Amino acid sequence: MKDIYKAFGQNRVLTGVSFELHEGEVHALMGENGAGKSTLMNLLTGLHKLDSGTIKINGRETYFSGPKEAEQQGIAFIHQELNIWPDMTVLENLFIGRELSSKLGFLNSKKMKALANEQFEKLGVSISLEKEAGLCSVGQQQMIEIAKALMTDAKVIIMDEPTAALTDREINKLFAVIESLKKNGVSIVYISHRMEEIFAICDRITVMRDGKTVDTKNISDTDFHEVVKKMVGRELTERYPERNPKPGRTVLEVRGATKKGLFENISFHVRTGEIVGVSGLMGAGRTEIMRAIFGLDPLDAGSILIGGKKAVIKTPSDAVQKGIGLITENRKDEGLVLDASIRENIALPNLASFSPKGWIDHKSEQQFVDLLIKRLMIKTDSPETPVGSLSGGNQQKAVIAKWIGIGPKVLILDEPTRGVDVGAKREIYQLMNELTDRGVAILMVSSELPEILGMSDRVLVIREGSLSGELSRQDATQERIMTLATGGL
Template sequence: MEITMKGISKAFGSNEVLKGVDLTLKSGEIHALMGENGAGKSTLMNILTGIHKADSGTICVDGREISFKNALEAEKCGIAFIHQELNIWPNLSILENLFLMQNVTNSFGMLDFKKMRRLAEEKCSQMGITLPFDAEAGECSVGQQQMTEIMRNLMLDAKVVIMDEPTAALTERETEKLFAVMHALKNKGVAIVYISHRMEEVFAHCDTITVMRDGYAISSKPTRETNMEQVVRDMVGRSITEYYPGRTNEPGEIVLEVKNFCQEGLFNNISFKLRKGEILGVAGLMGAGRTEIMRALFGVDSCKHGEVYLHGKKVCIQKPEDAIKAGIGFITENRKSEGLILDFSISRNIALPSVDTFAKRSVINTKNETAFSEALSKKLGVKTASIDLEAGALSGGNQQKVVIAKWIGMNPSIIIMDEPTRGIDVGAKRDIYDLMNELTSQGVAIIMVSSELPEVIGMSDRILVIHEGKIAGELDHEEATQEKIITLATGGQ
């Protein structure tokens, strides 16, 4: 199947999102679609799949002009869109989730679970994927849920598969499996649109790279005819010579000490110290317990044993409110369900942790609140026509920026950042790294959990490596390498 999009334009109110974009997708091609958050990538794909209607322009499928009324029409035509935000029913089994888009029934009109299992096993075996069919989806790892989402779309035998940041929540092994699946699909003539900010993945696996910026298609070239520096320049309109800014700040006195943190089945005997103005990186494989430790420290989840000392004094953090009052902020890994209230405005989301600052006798001064949120929104570079829009209307990367702005606004002394740059483009990543350096120069201490090893090495003063719920080792910035971190993370010495 070959798809040609010509002159696609789209505006939401006064906000022009797409401005005459051209894009061609060929059978048997992995086509990377890159650009900063808000560049128009997802909107272009939403128009292709009938989720939005273009204001102008044409879409041709195998030479025939077509316009899908909704996503179901696109799916029936063989175009599947695997969105960045998971679309999983947590109370249903993995098997039931796989067949949400197609009912498999017996002669009595009831679901035929035996046939469903056989079809799922055949498809998973064909793709080399193993899934726990009987497990509740909500109890599975984020990576397993992502693989379920991918397999559900592959069950439709799509001719075009659009993947929006598919590896963001996958382990290294799952990511390798995904790329094996992608190349298997490519060999069968399937066209794949791969939306990602991860340069290494794009250059290793994609045949063509199209770069978008501010609603325009800036360039479209075979991967072999371009390089990372050129792609970055096309994305942000300038050259970024250093991905990670230098760390010149010298950490000061101990501001946080965690002693013997334990939670049965999750983590055991976790002890570490955090210094003023320090970035403490936390690395490890997915499921090692990194996020669970941070959630317990912030009071989201309970902790059976352990002590926390802030500035030398023992504190009791039983709920997030206790942590906030103690000056601790938490940029959560899951922005959609935990970091934001999606139907609240951008302004209200940013102001939430600092709401007492704008309230007098329980009445919020909306003028001060708006000015506060506007300033932080601009500082973080949130791309939006108005901060009065709902947070749910933003792209995933811009939602992440709102979460970061929210916690910075409360002037914390400690910030826990769990995957702070997940789903964020290369230009915005550099902005966040610069912001982290600015915060630590002001004395803020940061704990950064990240699955991206170059990020951990590039930004951390010290690195804790977690393996199966325990601290496997600690590395200084000068001695840290990807090989050493992976060795510790997998149980080696």
């Protein structure tokens, strides 16, 4: 791809990008949220039309009419935003638009099942093919997307943040698959904000900033600091801001929380001004516990106490009323109204505070929204932009802005920095610090161990639906957490 330009209306997104992918290489594409990474790949696969520039495949100028054609020509795309059809089965999702038929035109489900199982085995996935895809966890949905792309026999696979919802075990499986694809001459574009992964599996790296390519290098010729500096255009000091917690009294207490088949007898508490990290493997039940506290799936047994008093939380609005906020890992389904503007999304749960007299005070609404956009560095021209057209990471920032505005007593963050770039991550951590300084209690579920270690005052480890241990900030190490999470010795 050479000298690529692309604007959406007034928004000039790509202004001179060049990118070269070699046969059998894993090529990292890095850059801040909104730098234009996904857009560049959307141009390659024909989802959008470029304004100018050339795309050559095997030396020949090639422009696809759309993703379907790109796929037929051997370019598969694992998208950042999952494209799962929730009402269909896992199997149907895997073969959507590419169903295999027998000679007589009937669906050949036996063959599809065999192929699907084979792929799942390679990826170490155990999900029933008959399961309704919408009932799968985000991590499982991600694995379905990966399996789907791998089944197309592609020559080029674009992976746009494939591991954002996966934990270490799944990531290692994926990496093994990537290694073997590479050996077979398959080329991979690997987009991720996780620096550790880039250095673990990529051969070369291209850094983008503000719609331009900054540099391409062999991974062995660069390091973490250089990459970050090129991405953000300045030196970034520490990854995690210092924490000086002053925990107060207990605000939230969970006693013997049980949900059959998901988790059992979970008890813990969170104090004001404290960040409690919740670690564990994918599927351990962390998200399910948080959903229950927030009233999305009420408990079978056990109780929740707020400020020492038993609280009846049957619906999310009960939870909000009691001062609990939840930022979900799945922004597409639960976090945002994609067609609505950034302003509307942020202001929505806060309307009461702008309408003290019964009508909306538009000026204070505007100020409030502008402040949060600025604070979280949401990259946009206008608060009136539909949230759905923001880049993935900027959508995540919008979810956070929305809840921070409410000023909750307890804020539950489920994978808060998923898909967020290093600079903005730090900004989110700083916000967490400010919130706890103001006395907010934070429960943070995260699959990134460095984040758990960097931000938590205490760490709870969940394993197979049970609380397998609690570690103080001083005692928490990667090894200890992993041991508790896996049940290893």
